[in-house]
Amino acid sequence: VPDPEREFVRRLAKLASRSRGSTLVAQGIGDDCAVLRLPRNHEALVTTDFSLEGVHFRREWHPADAVGHRCLTRGLSDIASMGGEPLAAFLSLAMPADLPQRWADEFLTGLLRLAKRHGVTLAGGDTAQSPDGVLADIMVLGSVPRGQAVLRSGARVGDDIYVTGLLGGAVAVLEQLRAEGSRPGAASLARKRSANRLSYEQRRHFYPEPRVEVGHFLREKKLASAMIDISDGLSVDLAHICEESGVGAWISEAAVPHPPGATLEQALHGGDEYEFIFTVPAGKSPRVPAVITGVPITYIGTVVKGKGIWLVDREMKSRRPLEARGWQHFGGE
Amino acid sequence: VPDPEREFVRRLAKLASRSRGSTLVAQGIGDDCAVLRLPRNHEALVTTDFSLEGVHFRREWHPADAVGHRCLTRGLSDIASMGGEPLAAFLSLAMPADLPQRWADEFLTGLLRLAKRHGVTLAGGDTAQSPDGVLADIMVLGSVPRGQAVLRSGARVGDDIYVTGLLGGAVAVLEQLRAEGSRPGAASLARKRSANRLSYEQRRHFYPEPRVEVGHFLREKKLASAMIDISDGLSVDLAHICEESGVGAWISEAAVPHPPGATLEQALHGGDEYEFIFTVPAGKSPRVPAVITGVPITYIGTVVKGKGIWLVDREMKSRRPLEARGWQHFGGE
Numbered sequence: 112v113p114d115p116e117r118e119f120v121r122r123l124a125k126l127a128s129r130s131r132g133s134t135l136v137a138q139g140i141g142d143d144c145a146v147l148r149l150p151r152n153h154e155a156l157v158t159t160d161f162s163l164e165g166v167h168f169r170r171e172w173h174p175a176d177a178v179g180h181r182c183l184t185r186g187l188s189d190i191a192s193m194g195g196e197p198l199a200a201f202l203s204l205a206m207p208a209d210l211p212q213r214w215a216d217e218f219l220t221g222l223l224r225l226a227k228r229h230g231v232t233l234a235g236g237d238t239a240q241s242p243d244g245v246l247a248d249i250m251v252l253g254s255v256p257r258g259q260a261v262l263r264s265g266a267r268v269g270d271d272i273y274v275t276g277l278l279g280g281a282v283a284v285l286e287q288l289r290a291e292g293s294r295p296g297a298a299s300l301a302r303k304r305s306a307n308r309l310s311y312e313q314r315r316h317f318y319p320e321p322r323v324e325v326g327h328f329l330r331e332k333k334l335a336s337a338m339i340d341i342s343d344g345l346s347v348d349l350a351h352i353c354e355e356s357g358v359g360a361w362i363s364e365a366a367v368p369h370p371p372g373a374t375l376e377q378a379l380h381g382g383d384e385y386e387f388i389f390t391v392p393a394g395k396s397p398r399v400p401a402v403i404t405g406v407p408i409t410y411i412g413t414v415v416k417g418k419g420i421w422l423v424d425r426e427m428k429s430r431r432p433l434e435a436r437g438w439q440h441f442g443g444e
Numbered sequence: 445v446p447d448p449e450r451e452f453v454r455r456l457a458k459l460a461s462r463s464r465g466s467t468l469v470a471q472g473i474g475d476d477c478a479v480l481r482l483p484r485n486h487e488a489l490v491t492t493d494f495s496l497e498g499v500h501f502r503r504e505w506h507p508a509d510a511v512g513h514r515c516l517t518r519g520l521s522d523i524a525s526m527g528g529e530p531l532a533a534f535l536s537l538a539m540p541a542d543l544p545q546r547w548a549d550e551f552l553t554g555l556l557r558l559a560k561r562h563g564v565t566l567a568g569g570d571t572a573q574s575p576d577g578v579l580a581d582i583m584v585l586g587s588v589p590r591g592q593a594v595l596r597s598g599a600r601v602g603d604d605i606y607v608t609g610l611l612g613g614a615v616a617v618l619e620q621l622r623a624e625g626s627r628p629g630a631a632s633l634a635r636k637r638s639a640n641r642l643s644y645e646q647r648r649h650f651y652p653e654p655r656v657e658v659g660h661f662l663r664e665k666k667l668a669s670a671m672i673d674i675s676d677g678l679s680v681d682l683a684h685i686c687e688e689s690g691v692g693a694w695i696s697e698a699a700v701p702h703p704p705g706a707t708l709e710q711a712l713h714g715g716d717e718y719e720f721i722f723t724v725p726a727g728k729s730p731r732v733p734a735v736i737t738g739v740p741i742t743y744i745g746t747v748v749k750g751k752g753i754w755l756v757d758r759e760m761k762s763r764r765p766l767e768a769r770g771w772q773h774f775g776g777e
Binding site: 141147156157161190192195203237244248252253255260339340 | 490583
């Protein structure tokens with residue numbers, strides 16, 4: 112469908128040009144490729160993430176601008192968790208024929224508002240008609256000084272383990288939406304409120320802020336030995352660090368920070384959170400601030416020899432294995 | 445669905461490591477981002493393209509390895525049409541729960557075979573369960589010496605217009621598939637034959653070869669003033685060049701090259717072809733070879749003042765406007 116598609120690309124280019132951040136984009140939307148310059152002596156970081164209706168969001172639960180915001184957050188968070196700077200985003204968006212124009216516009220508004228805040232240019236993408244539901248794929252290109260990307264594989268025995276922010280809020284809201292089902296209350300919850308009037312937990316669910324400044328700080332100060340963002344849940348993503356680094360971990364149950372609206376279980380296994388887990392060599396630990404650019408930083412445990420992750424109870428008397436199990440996506444009931 | 449997803453990413457990483465081409469990939473699949481080095485004094489080229497079941501391919505018509513091949517061709521062709529070198533590819537792939545394992549494996553085999561031929565590393569991606577049909581989004585990162593990307597906007601009045609290869613073969617095969625409908629003949633056509641035993645037209649449809657070497661040659665010799673790949677059809681894509689360059693064009697009907705199995709109409713409007721249109725300043729035209737790395741190069745017309753594209757008849761007596769109209773995708777009947 113070349114013509115409506117071309118029309119959409121034009122509108123996209125127009126909207127994108129308003130929020131143009133980076134001077135590194137030599138050629139944006141409107142040619143076969145985008146042409147970009149990386150800062151000198153930097154490496155390129157690339158990440159791609161799907162946002163599929165029915166899997167990652169539901170149109171009856173999530174306002175269009177929140178879907179756009181969350182879509183870009185997934186990509187920005189991946190760049191940030193390597194300690195990089197996001198430069199440009201590319202959006203592939205397939206829409207069903209009967210999607211209201213307004214939905215697409217609000218989706219883009221939410222995405223571009225977040226892009227602007229982080230100086231990221233929407234530099235290209237693709238559109239198509241979707242056979243079923245809204246399908247978005249976001250690609251973010253970032254950069255990091257050569258050889259300085261913070262990988263998952265750098266954790267060493269004796270390192271301290273930290274997390275950013277409070278965990279479990281996003282999944283607590285998801286559980287609530289699921290419990291309310293398709294009753295009108297759920298559908299209108301987010302629509303009725305502007306982002307400012309949402310609770311902490313609701314903001315983490317509908318408009319999660321990627322921790323770009325935190326990642327930048329930890330990389331620049333050379334504090335983090337390994338880092339990952341929590342997309343599938345603390346238990347799953349800490350297991351990624353342990354596996355890639357060939358180590359185990361002890362986590363203190365009492366230390367895992369969660370907001371009043373979330374349980375410990377939700378904090379341990381809740382996904383779509385976009386907070387960070389990072390490890391710091393014990394010698395550098397005193398230099399880790401309690402708050403980085405407004406985000407609280409919490410010590411939760413230690414990297415140990417061997418395999419597996421252990422949860423130590425509040426009295427520090429017993430431990431049990433922490434099973435790596437992420438929360439269900441929106442597809443399941 | 446973290447576990448089967450992780451399993452798939454592991455298999456992907458294993459398959460990808462076998463076909464690893466570029467030494468520029470510092471960190472491939474298995475972290476939050478891929479980390480890549482660009483050659484010195486080069487700019488990054490980025491392109492993303494959907495391949496959606498029912499829109500860009502049909503499982504009953506296209507063997508899985510051809511779908512994988514075509515998916516990557518879309519991206520490589522965009523890089524090549526800027527005169528760039530493809531470095532790395534990123535695949536986002538959503539599959540329905542009931543997709544046979546074998547289909548996914550053959551899809552990857554077709555994609556990776558082409559990647560290997562062009563020294564391209566599959567460096568990352570995303571997977572998810574699809575609500576309906578196979579959804580692939582390919583992102584290709586390439587590079588080009590700084591300031592030397594061949595844009596759509598560089599055509600000037602008096603430039604000669606060329607195309608690579610023969611046009612219309614791919615759409616002729618599509619028409620045939622459509623005419624045969626869901627009769628067993630159509631379904632088994634491609635499955636039964638190995639790629640080598642396909643006709644020229646069938647190869648352009650099922651396994652189109654992106655013109656990477658041609659794009660490289662034309663950029664390096666500084667011959668092309670503007671270039672685009674034919675994804676929507678000669679009439680549509682030449683209109684893109686004219687629009688971006690602020691010029692018009694005359695095309696000689698007799699000059700448009702098409703294989704015996706395709707009509708002039710199909711050559712003028714057939715999409716999914718991945719041949720190139722390029723313009724060359726008249727003074728450099730004598731230096732354009734008749735064949736570049738095995739691909740025939742044909743002069744078809746001239747860039748002129750004003751708006752619109754005109755088709756001149758065989759006797760050079762009359763002209764008619766060439767309407768920019770691409771061929772229908774697979775969705776319509």
